Every structure is written in C-alpha cells, then in structure tokens.
Amino acid sequence: MTMLAAPPAGPVFELPRLPLLLRHAVPRIFEGMILPVAVFYAGMMVSGFVGGVVVAVVWVYGGVACRLARRRPVPGAVLLAAGTVTVRAVLALLSGSAVLFFLQPTLGVFCAAAAFLATARVRRPLARRVAEDLVPLPAHVLENPLMRRFFTRQSLVWGCAQLGNATLSLWLLLSQTIQTYLVVRTSAVAVLLTGAALLTLVDFRRCLRALELGA
Incomplete structure (x- = not known):
C-alpha cells in the first residue's frame, strides 16, 4: 500500500496497489461494455435480429431484477440503460431496421467524445467523474494538482479515442x-480502447509513484 498524507482533519489514506484498483474496475467495465454486445450477438446468431434485440432487453432488465432481488441499489446508469434500450428496441422492431437500434449508441459515443473534450479544462472533468465510479480514491487525492493534471490529460485521451470509436x-x-459491423467494430474498438486504457494505466502509475514520493 502507498501511504498518502491526508488533510489535518482526516485520517491517513492507504492508496491501493494498481492490481487492486484493476480488480475493482475491470468487472464494471466488463459488465457495462463487453457483455451487452456479446449477449446481443449470441441472440442474433440463434434467432436473428429480433432475437438479438429481445435478448438485449431481457439482459438489461434481468440485471435490474437481480439487484432488486438482492436488495442492492440500482445505479442510475443502469436505469438509464434500461429505458434507452427499451426505446431502441421498440423503434427497431416497429421499423424492422437494425440501423436504428445501433445508431443511437453510436450518436451517444459522439456525445461522450464531445463531453470528454469539452470538460478537459474544467475543475471536475468527465474523466474524473468516470474515475470516481471505477476507483475508490478520496477527495484530497482527487484534488491534488498532480491528479488534476492527470484528469485533464485523460479527458483529451478518451475524447480522441471515443471520437475515433464513433466515427x-x-x-x-x-x-x-450488421454481422460485419458487430465483428469488425467490436474488434477494432477493443484495440482502440485497449490502447487508450494502457496509456491511462501508464500515466496513472506514474502519478501514483509521484504521489508516493511526495507523501
């Protein structure tokens, strides 16, 4: 553990090692980014486009039901995803167009890219908001000037990566x-986002070492 000094009113904070941070973040990324595509593709291979849409909707609502059954809070992002996938499914099934089902998330990625780039220089950029959901870091670490510069850089990195993804x-x-879209997009975007993630990890590790030396 890396020991970082806290403000006078707070306790000393033990910064977890990078492998522990990865174990905290990777399941959330896997659940939110990889499984939905895999579930849709599997449903489409078995029952065609309609089957893929139905399985995708069932998957999202099944996640909500599992959380409720376990008496766990349902994150706002999950509820938003459930509402969004419902609208997408209705439009796609009524029109019979797979393009409509995938167009909305693609436009959403364009919006995400714009949000990363537009907030790069603000006090709490989008990259920091995402990090707060994935990595348990206290406020005094997040407000460290070194970490604030890190989040500015990562807003630019992920803004450009998401812009490439959306384009x-x-x-x-x-x-x-649609078959080519799913296979090629998933593979290409995996390479693109993995590269961005590696840049982030290298930069984050460098920041952790600097924080440790300065603690």
Whole structure:
C-alpha cells in the first residue's frame, strides 16, 4: 500500500496497489461494455435480429431484477440503460431496421467524445467523474494538482479515442452488414480502447509513484 498524507482533519489514506484498483474496475467495465454486445450477438446468431434485440432487453432488465432481488441499489446508469434500450428496441422492431437500434449508441459515443473534450479544462472533468465510479480514491487525492493534471490529460485521451470509436462505428453501420459491423467494430474498438486504457494505466502509475514520493 502507498501511504498518502491526508488533510489535518482526516485520517491517513492507504492508496491501493494498481492490481487492486484493476480488480475493482475491470468487472464494471466488463459488465457495462463487453457483455451487452456479446449477449446481443449470441441472440442474433440463434434467432436473428429480433432475437438479438429481445435478448438485449431481457439482459438489461434481468440485471435490474437481480439487484432488486438482492436488495442492492440500482445505479442510475443502469436505469438509464434500461429505458434507452427499451426505446431502441421498440423503434427497431416497429421499423424492422437494425440501423436504428445501433445508431443511437453510436450518436451517444459522439456525445461522450464531445463531453470528454469539452470538460478537459474544467475543475471536475468527465474523466474524473468516470474515475470516481471505477476507483475508490478520496477527495484530497482527487484534488491534488498532480491528479488534476492527470484528469485533464485523460479527458483529451478518451475524447480522441471515443471520437475515433464513433466515427468508425458510424461508417461501418452505414456501409456494412450488421454481422460485419458487430465483428469488425467490436474488434477494432477493443484495440482502440485497449490502447487508450494502457496509456491511462501508464500515466496513472506514474502519478501514483509521484504521489508516493511526495507523501
């Protein structure tokens, strides 16, 4: 553990090692980014486009039901995802167009890219808000000037990565079959976002070492 000094009114904070932080963040990323695509693709392979849409909706609402059954709070992001996937499914099934089902999240990625880039220089950029959901860091660490510069850099990194993601996704969606879209987009975006994640991890590790030396 890395010991970081806390403000006079607070206790000393033990900063977890990077592997512990990864074990905290990876399941959330896997649940939110990888499983939904895999579930839709599996449903589509078995029952066609309609089957994929139905399985995707059941998956999202099943996650809500499991949390309620375990008496766990349902995050606002999960409720938003449930409402969004319902609207997407209704529009896609009524129109019979798979493009409509995937267009909304692609446009959402464009919005996310714009949000990362637009908030890079504000006090609490989007990169920091995402980090607060994934990594348990106290406020005095997050407010450290070194970490504030880190979040500015990462807002730019992830803004550019998501812009590339959205541009590629839109081109594939409008020019290729849905099967090609799913396979190529998933593979290409995995490489793109993995590269961005590696940059983030290297930068984060450098910041942790600097914080440890300055503690």
